[in-house]
Amino acid sequence: MYIPQIQLKNLKQLVIPGKVIVIYGARRTGKTTLLREFLKKEKEPYTLVSGEDITIQSYLSSQSIEKLKAFVGATRLLVVDEAQKIPHIGINLKLIVDHMPDVRVIVTGSSSFDLARSTGEPLTGRKFTLKLFPIAQLEIGQIEKIHQTQANLENRLIYGSYPEIVLMPDNKGREHYLKEIVSSYLYKDILEMDGVRHSSKISRLLQLIAFQIGKEVSLSELGTSLGMSKNTVERYLDLLEKAFVVQRLTGFSRNLRNEITKNCRYYFLDNGIRNALINNFNLLEQRNDAGELWENYIIIERLKRQE
Template sequence: MITRKILSSIVSDLDKGKVLIVTGPRQVGKTTILRELAQQMQRPTLWLNCDEPDDRANLEKVSSTQLRALVGANQLLFIDEAQRVPDIGLTLKLLVDQLPDVQTIVTGSSALELAGGIHEPLTGRKFEYRLLPFSTAELVAETSQREERRLLEQRLIYGFYPEVVLHPAEAERRLAELADSYLYKDILRLQDIRKPAVLQKLLVALALQVGSEVSFYELSQTVGTDPATVERYIGLLEQAFVVFQVGALSRNLRNELKKSKKIFFYDTGIRNAIIKNFNPLSLRADAGALWENFMITERIKANLYAGKRSAYYFWRTTQQQEIDWLEEERGQLRAFEFKWNPKAKARFPASFQEAYPNTEMAVVSPDNYMNWLI
């Protein structure tokens, strides 16, 4: 059992009169966390799996009286795959308000319906957590920094999904299954996707452009649809925790790019599975882009699990000056350049340093990356 960083946060938030909501991609271990929590708490527990029609029906359009009868003497209520229940937010509101002695913990494998169905009814009644594939810090805690350094190339190529980390000999097969069976499951079921082939082409195009600025118009020409459809599909892929967008920082200089976007994958293994490329780094032309995507997602995990509320950007000017990654927390900027080759030169443009004084700056390579992740 590899202990997840958010588990201690969940335990500390128990019994505070809130519903606890864990969201994240499919197959990252949300149900496993509930099982571990149940084992730790040793309380009478009711499990409901909303992939099961009868469990789902028990939570649809119910009264507080029906909920009391359903929960009975149980003190913990686990609701798995809660996004499957229509208007789940109203049901959870009843649970919090009418059954205050019952601690409800909810998981959702997609933000598609869960996010839209809970926020308004549960205002002031919830704590939220996001669970992503394993982080470097979680694996270091299980093994060691030395072991994870040895496995760095494997992590870049195959990623951090538990299925892959725990079964490295079957990494390609399991990644292919994840990409084919789970990547689109929530999107295709919960949204009106009339052109799934376009969605697949779009994913391939995004995977090939990772780390580069993207244009919705150019992507639409590549995949054979209109820019509005591209924008909508990328939004759905974000909600399903497949990719995320990062905008450009633009505040102080006239020549800064203002509307540019980059798109990264939450897991480099999924990205490589989409383009069916598991070649070693020595045979790849995209090692630098993989390293950038890897470090960015690992920094996001590290900040997320440390409770930091950072804003993220990249920076570029019309003169092609650029910085890979910027983080802002409480007004403090940090700037990062990610170099796969430790001997590669990296310079932070003087114009950036003049425009954003007091910014912390670091060049991150395989020689020092652990300093920024644990």
Template sequence: MEFERYLLKTLLNHLLPNKVNLIFGTRRVGKTYLLKQLTARTAYRTLTLQGEDYDTQQLLAQRSIANYRRLLDGVELLIVDEAQEITDIGLILKLIVDQIEPLRIVVTGSSAFDLANLSGEPLTGRAYFHQLYPLAQCELAPYENSLETRQRLDDRLVLGSYPELLQLSGTADRQEYLKNLVNTYLLKDILAFEGVRNAAKVKDLLRLVAFQVGKEVSMDELGRQLQSSKNTVEKYLDMFTKVFVLVRVGGFSRNLRKEVTKTSRWYFTDAGIRNALINDFRLPALRTDAGALWENYLIAERLKILQAQRRPVEFFFWRTYDQQEIDWLELENGQLRAYEFKWSDNRATITRTKVPKAFADAYPDATFTAIHRDNYLEFIGG
């Protein structure tokens, strides 16, 4: 079954002469598949290059206008897949986009690509940046009815949404796929960063964070458990966000002294990766962390739909020192929205969910909504 990725329409709208569209995402998230969908929907004369191909690397290494004009003669759309493997790709693209007209460029890469090659000067003002997540519920919705969506929810909380999982029928095969994904592609991207050598420590840190999803993480405590410095832990956690494995959520405050702001919560962009790290693929009904699974799933899916809708939303959690808290806050165009996530299907429990008094007093114009299994599809665009 083929799914139209949510970035496709955005890319088609941004295929402009002498602009570069940069698509970032983890390995196996579907970047190459998205490129195939893109070329099928355009009539441009296209040249596709594979960044992992040695001949491609050598072809682009000769950084001269004459070389690139020969290569791109008659080409209207240039695609470079896995471009992080090409040395100085940012400078190469800058020369091409400035000197060869009219040319549209689409480039994919893992996160190391951004830090190593494209941060700073080379493509300033010349590029659109896009992040591709695993499959979103809004992408799956056209291909399933409401009953199928409900029946598949447990699997999505446990196994996540990497596209290739849909091609595997057995539960054991899907679990094995996720374990291999963690141990090969995911760690490969992380270890590509300069100064990261200890794969075991990196994986141990991710495991510790996986056990604390939805909780505030103490850098000092993680450092003690790993026998590493607080600075090293902070560096690695920042790196995990840049390889699109983790999402950092900070505390919200408008200077109320009793609000917590100096700690962060961390969520995985895909629940399957989180569960593979802790080697727990049990169904939510059999787990003590079902609430954390639900919270992580909703946040990952919310980020996908917000990106699909191209909405510039800031997000936070909220807590006071006397333990009043809200799971998820969004600030958009001055409007503050608060959401509390409830996994329980007990109607009385859901009905009792009220906005904390301290929050209501401090932010009377904010909205408050409990997100549960009866209304979650409205929240994630499904």
């Protein structure tokens, strides 16, 4: 079953000549599905390639206008999956949109962090970005009736709303899936960064954040608990936010100076990931953090609507 994605409508509106559409998002949130649904109704000639293909890499890393024109040919839509695998992809996409003004371009990849780094500066003023999150209730509401939503709400608070989780028939499967994401994907992008070597400390940091949902977070206290500096904690949290694991919520004050110095709160982009990190999939009636789960869920649903 396909769950209609709100960003599909946005994608249709943003794909225009002279711009590159960069699709970001956590792993397993439906970026490939979004592309597939978009291309089903594409009327003009398009080319879909993977950045993991060495031949494709040789063309799209060439920085040669002649080679790039030969590669694009008569296509009017170039779609590059796993674009972050291609060296100098940002510069080459800039050459394409500058010298082939009739061509539309969409790029995406499994590592949003690497994709953002490789396309950011070269495509300044030449790109639109779309962010994909786990499925929003607004999207799920298109395939289920209100009584079904009410019946499934507790599951959403406990297991979250990754696309495969929503469509999965049993809770044991959901638990296994979430634990697999946490063990295999959650830290992957961050640990590939230079200078990030402590997967155990990142895991512990996330667990501490998981127990502080709805509370102001002191970076100094976290640093003391983890045996690392405040600056290192701040850096790790920034990386986790860029990797679509957590979302920072800054304080509000009518006094701007006070607002800047206020501690932040952190929320997880998905309730299921949060619960997998602390290994707690108990029913709401058996837990003492039901209020925190509701708060996290509502904050992130609001974020999805804003994006």
